Each structure stands twice: as C-alpha cells, then as structure tokens.
Amino acid sequence: MSDWESFITIVGLTVITVVTRCFFLIPERELRLPGWVQRGLRFAPLAALAAVVVPEVVMSHGQLISTWQDARIYAVAAATAWFFWRRGILGTIVVGMAVLMPLKLLLGW
Amino acid sequence: MSSPLRALVRHPQFALGMREMSGVSLGIAAWGLVTGVAMVKAGLSIPLSLLMTFAVFAGSAQLAAIPLMGAGSPAWVIWATALCVNLRFVIFSAHWRPFFMRFPRGQRMLLGYLTADLNYVLFMKRFKEPRDDEGQIEYFLGSSFMSWLAWQVPSVLGIVLADVVPTHWGLGFAGVLALLGLGYALLSDKATSFAAVVAGAAAVAAFALPYRLNIVVAIAAAVCIGLMIDGGGDAGRRVLASLMRAKPRDRVAS
Helix, strand or coil: CCHHHHHHHHHHHHHHHHHHHHHHHCCCCCCCCCHHHHHHHHHHHHHHHHHHHHHHHHEECCEECCCCCCHHHHHHHHHHHHHHHHCCHHHHHHHHHHHHHHHHHHCCC | CCHHHHHHHHCHHHHHHHHHHHCCHHHHHHHHHHHHHHHHHCCCCHHHHHHHHHHCCCHHHHHHHHHHHHCCCCHHHHHHHHHHHCHHHHHHHHHHHHHHCCCCHHHHHHHHHCCCHHHHHHHHHHCCCCCCCCCHHHHHHHHHHHHHHHHHHHHHHHHHCCCCCCCCCCCCHHHHHHHHHHHHHHCCCHHHHHHHHHHHHHHHHCCCCHHHCHHHHHHHHHHHHHHHHHHCCHHHHHHHHHHHCCCCCCCCCC
C-alpha cells in the first residue's frame, strides 16, 4: 500500500471514529428512544467488555483453546482471584501480567 | 491558561475522573504501546503512524485495520472492518445522548469523539441519569484526558521504538486484563452478571462472523436477555427465578 493510499485509508478511519462515536449525538431535534431501548442499554457496557474479553482469553486462531498449556488461563485465574480479594484494577493487571510473562518467556506457553 | 480551562482542571470531579481512569491506565498504556509497534511493523511510515494514532484514536479498530493495511487490502474492506468493530460506539452514543444534549452540536461531537470504551464504562457506572449540578462533564473530561494520555504517550513510544520493544512478552494482554478488572467492578446484580455471561458465550459462538461482528451480536444478545429478565414476562421470570435460587433445585415443571 503506497503512502498516499495509506493516508486516504487513515482519513477514512478517522471519519468512521467520529461518525460511530457521535452517531446519536448528531441530531438536534428531540429524539425519544423507546423505553425498552433505554432499559436495555443498562446491560450494554458490561456486555461489550465481556464480548471483547472472553474470546481473547479462551480462543486462539478462531478456535477454542484445547490445551492447558496456555499462559492466559493462569493469568486470568490469578487476576480474578486478586480482584475479588482486593478489588483493585491496577493490582488485577499487575498480578495477571506477573503470571503471564514468566509462563510465556520461560515455558513458551 | 484561560480561566474556564483553569476552572475545569481544578474541578474536583475532573481530578476524580483522572484518578478513576488511572486505575486502568496501565492496561491502556500496554495496549497503546503494542498498537504503536504494530503500525510500524505493518509497514506504515513513522509520520503516517503518528497521524493514525492521533487522528483515528480507536485502539480496537486500529488493531483490526493494521494487518489489513499491511497486507494491502482495498480501502473499503478496511473501512468496513473498522466500521463494524466500532458499531458498539453507535450503541454507546445513544446512551451518551441525554448526558450531552445541553451542549451545542459542535461541542457534543468533540465530546463524542472522546467517548472510548473505558470512559464510557466508568462514567455509566458512576452516573445513572443526566444532571448538571454534580460535575458530570468535568468527570468525563478528566477521565478522557487521562485515557488520552495513557494511550497516546505509549503509542508514540511504540512507534518510535518499534524495533526494540519486545512483542513476544504478551504485553498486549495487559489491556485484556484491564477490561477484565473493569468488568468485575461492574458486576452489580444477577441480571447484569447473567447478561455478561450470555455476551461472553455469544461472542465466542459468533466468532466466525467477519469484521468482528461477534461483538455486536453479543451486545444484542445480552440486552435481549437482560430485558427478558427485567420485563417480568413468563420466560424472563423463570430465568430470574433460577438465578435467585440459592441452591439448584427441581427444574421448572413442564
């Protein structure tokens, strides 16, 4: 891809960021969302997180992982244990990475 | 510094927003670093990589688009992919609308541009309905400023230091762990927890869909199951009842 094509692609991607993030912010007039939409949106934040996180943990190359020799399983287990013990997100990240990196670097999991 | 800006950064809610975002900023930073490296490794020049990080400002869409750009896919395929990866922001924007409607359109769009995943999740956890007397916008801007810094600084470092940053350490997983921790922090009642389990399962089941549409399918499934439980209809009541039972007992008769 030439620099010029890359530039056009990046400009398009910027437009996509703006349009998707602002989609329902653009109309000026009153926009009454149906009641069920408003109630349903309560479930959206956690659902979006789960939808991103779960495949990242239990899948590789589009398949469910079928081995126990995967550093991510132990990292997530340790991170989960830490979270429910201490309730801190920073600690969750640090503990998870402290388990993940040795397993990856030393054992090649 | 102009005085409205000074008033903004001194607002206690601005500091609170920054502080709450700083809890997940390590994860954002690791993710930004990996994204910065990925852009250069895919063959983008340094100026174009910098343009991409500062203009596009959407980690998941960038990570989806970068390999396609490296492989020389047509622009429309890359745009379609990014659009689908970003569809969740369309859903979020409906949620943001009542909070931002008191601003003119131009300012709304600027605020909208900043609405990434994590400040959305943190904000909606803290504020249930729009009010103009509790510093909601100051909180939003504080957390957005923090997430912008936590993303852009490492991303630029990754672009500049692409050849020396080790990619085989699995640094990108720190971003997943940040989302995981934030997800746990959001578990409030059984209905939302169950909806999250449904979302996770749906995202795996629909993984084969192109353009990462599995995320949209998963959100839709979670919202449906949530509404079903909330709505008090027959099926929803049964799901709710089985969630509420302390120990597994007899299955619903017939």
